[in-house]
Amino acid sequence: MPETTRKPIITVETITNLENGDLHELCDATEVAIEDGGGFGWLKPPARKLLEDYWRGVMLIPERVLIVGRVDGVVASSCQIVRPPKNNEAQKFTCQLTTFFVAPWARGHGLAPGMLDEAEAFSRSEGFKTITLDVRATQDSAIRRYEGAGFTRFGTHPKYALVDGDYIPGYYYFKEIK
C-alpha cells in the first residue's frame, strides 16, 4: 500500500518514565506546538535544556501524571492530570487536566479524543469524581474537543492570558466522571 494512503497508528498511554527517545520526541512535539501558538503557557519555545528539565521535572512531581499520544510510535501529544495537594481534603475528589496539545503535524487523526478518554479513564481509576480544565477562548479546536467529550463550561475569566500586550479571555470547564 502506498505510504500516502496508509492510516497512521495512533496510541495513547499514561507513562511513569520517559524512556529512550521519548524525552527528545516530547521536546520536539512541544516546540512545534508552542511555535504554532499552542496555548501551552509558553509563548515562545524555551531553550531546549529548560524544556528537557521541565519534562524531567514533571516525571518527578507526585501530583502530576503524564499521558502521551503517539503517531506511528513517535510522541506527538501530551497532557497532564494534576492531583490536588494532600492538604486539600475538601477537594480531594477532583483533579485537573492541563497542558494538553497535539503537535501540528499529528492533528486531524483523532488523537485528541483518545487522549481525553485516557485522561478520564486514569482519573476514574484513581477514584476522582470530576475533572476540571481551563482554556484560552481563542483555542477553537480544543474547545470543540472538550465540549465533544462532555465537558461543561461554567465560567469565563476576562483576563485569563496576556499575549502580545492583549488580554485574552479564558473558559473554565468541568466533567463529572461516571
Ligand SMILES: CC(C)(COP(=O)(O)OP(=O)(O)OC[C@H]1O[C@@H](n2cnc3c(N)ncnc32)[C@H](O)[C@@H]1OP(=O)(O)O)[C@@H](O)C(=O)NCCC(=O)NCCS
Ligand atoms: C486541540 C487539539 C489538541 C486537537 O488535536 P487533534 O488531534 O487534531 O484533534 P482531532 O484529530 O480529534 O480533531 C481535529 C479535526 O480533525 C477532524 N478529524 C478527526 N479525526 C479525523 C479523521 N480520521 N479524518 C478526518 N478528520 C478527522 C476532527 O473532526 C476535527 O475537525 P474540527 O476541528 O473541524 O472539528 C490541537 O488542535 C492542539 O494541540 N491545539 C493547540 C493546543 C491547545 O489548544 N490545547 C488545549 C488548551 S491548553
